[in-house]
Amino acid sequence: MEFTTEGLAALSKAIAIVGTGFASAWAEKVIGAAAVGAMVENESLFGKALVLTVLPETIVIFGLVVAILI
Amino acid sequence: MLNTQKIREISEYVQDQLPDSVSKHIPSRLPAFGKGSSNYPYAVTxxxxxRVKLFPRDAYPRFLNMSLDEITRKIGESEYKQDIDELSREYTGVNLIEHALNRNMAESSQKVLRITEGEPHELVREYLRVFDIDDIKTILRGKLHNIPEDQILQALVTGGALRYTFLSGLVTKNVDEIIASFSDSPYGPILKRFDGTNFPEIENELDKFYYENLFEAIGLPSSADRKQFDQFVRREIDIKNLSLLLRVKKYEALENAESEGTQCIIEDVSSMMIPHGLALDTDKLKSLCYDDFIEALRLTPYWDVISAVLENADLKSVSLTDVEARLTRFNLTKVTENSRRFLISIIPILEFIIYKSNEVRNLRIIIRGKSVGMDNELIKDRLVIL
Incomplete structure (x- = not known):
């Protein structure tokens, strides 16, 4: 089996996207569950909770940027 | 795949291999797994x-300066509103507040149980059994001393597994019928040993049973938060043992002083000591006279907390209630510190339960104290404000 430069670059892009995708998903799961817990007791926290829940989305954006730069 | 039996066998094998100095401090425990998926982020938040909705610490001095009616109104405007509204048809005045506080505590405990899943649920359920034990003791003690039924009902807090309907049914029965009602429960074998004269022994047995079960639920504490939970429970045991020892030693010293004897007479309290405490060597402490006992206490981590009350104090004026309040405050402070360190763990859940029960306890003391015309300073000494 031969490793070409293009092939390794494509693999690196995939790792960057997959890794950050999983990291975002895990973080959003934890923050989302916590946000719902807080909102059940205090509905006025909806705005803050929403912002905090989508914040980990930036991780996958970083992954995307890295993938584009490779 | 390991099954529970296999895990128990491994656990027992490991226990056997431990040196006596280690294993005697560790009750038979299983590693803590196989309890389903937990939902810590949701439950803890x-x-x-x-927890934010509990009364802040500066609310208590304000309560002390209020009249009973003002306190009732203030409590009625808070988280206790629904309980007070619903119970106001049946009760009035101090009784109304007392029932509302107890009901709210029970509902909060049940809510924590509903919110949690898996591991935290198991731990909380075992921890809340303390309410069941207290209720059983309250009912039996009340019956033995012919306390009116409504007063017994007033003292019940149904925060554990036993429901209010079941407990209120027990209050109408006699002692034998009450014991028979528990024949199929885990408390049955202990209660059956009651012969009419050994109630203090039964109370101690129930306490020991509670802690053994709790340790089994905690398991071999591997994670840092589990270790903190384990330490909290063991510190709680130390506080119970220390409070009892202080009471006994004070009594012995007063008795010896009255009889003007030169010899120090020691009572055997071995059966009353709860095992597996954290830092107290109860075997040594129980065999000492009052002065030596106080000297030995200086070497324990609790001395800094209680020295202000015991140091150079006249024996008769030593306030054991003050000592107990200081020790409880110390344990709660430790939990608060740890709840900031272990954000997503069992500790914040435990913190809420003990802060809530402390709030209920404080409010009851204020209400009861005010209703019998106690001095504000005296009431304040009995409060645990954090």
Missing amino acids: RIRAM
Whole structure:
């Protein structure tokens, strides 16, 4: 089996996207569950909770940027 | 795949291999797994939001300066509103507040149980059994001393597994019928040993049974938060043992002083000591006279907390209630410190339960104290304000 430069670059892009995708998903799961817990007791926290829940989305954006730069 | 039996066998094998100096401090425990998926992020955040709704520490001095009616109104405007509204048809005055506080505590405990899943649920359920034990003791003690039924009912807090309907049914029965009602429960074998004269022994047995079960639920504490939970429970045992020892030693010293004897007479309290405490060597402490006992206490981590009350104090004026309040405050402070360190763990959940029960306890003391015309300073000494 031969490793070409293009092939390794494509693999690196995939790792960057997959890794950050999983990291975002895990973080959003934890923050989302916590946000719902807080909102059940205090509905006025909806705005803050929403912002905090989508914040980990930036991780996958970083992954995307890295993938584009490779 | 390991099954529970296999895990128990491994656990027992490991226990056997431990040197005596280690294993005697560790009750038979299973590693803590196989309890289903837990929902710590959801449960902890929700419970933290509930914790914010508790009365702040500066509310208590304000309560002390209010009249009973003002306190009732203030409590009625808070988280206890629904309980007070619903119970106001049946009760009035101090009784109304007392029932509302107890009901609210029970509902909060049940809510924590509903919110949690898996591991935290198991731990909380075992921890809350303390309410069951207290209720059983309250009912039996009340019956033995012919306390009126409504007063017994007033003292019940149904925060554990036993429901209010079941407990209120027990209050109408006699002692034998009450014991028979528990024949199929885990408390049955202990209660059956009651012969009419050994109630203090039964109370101690129930306490020991509670802690053994709790340790089994905690398991071999591997994670840092589990270790903190384990330490909290063991510190709680130390506080119970220390309070009892202080009471006994004070009594012995007063008795010896009255009889003007030169010899120090020691009572055997071995059966009353709860095993597996954290830092107290109860075997040594129980065999000492009052002065030596106080000297030995200086070497324990609790001395800094209680020295202000015991140091150079006249024996008769030593306030054991003050000592107990200081020790409880110390344990709660430790939990608060740890709840900031272990954000997503069992500790914040435990913190809420003990802060809530402390709030209920404080409010009861204020209400009861005010209703019998106690001095504000005296009431304040009995409060645990954090």
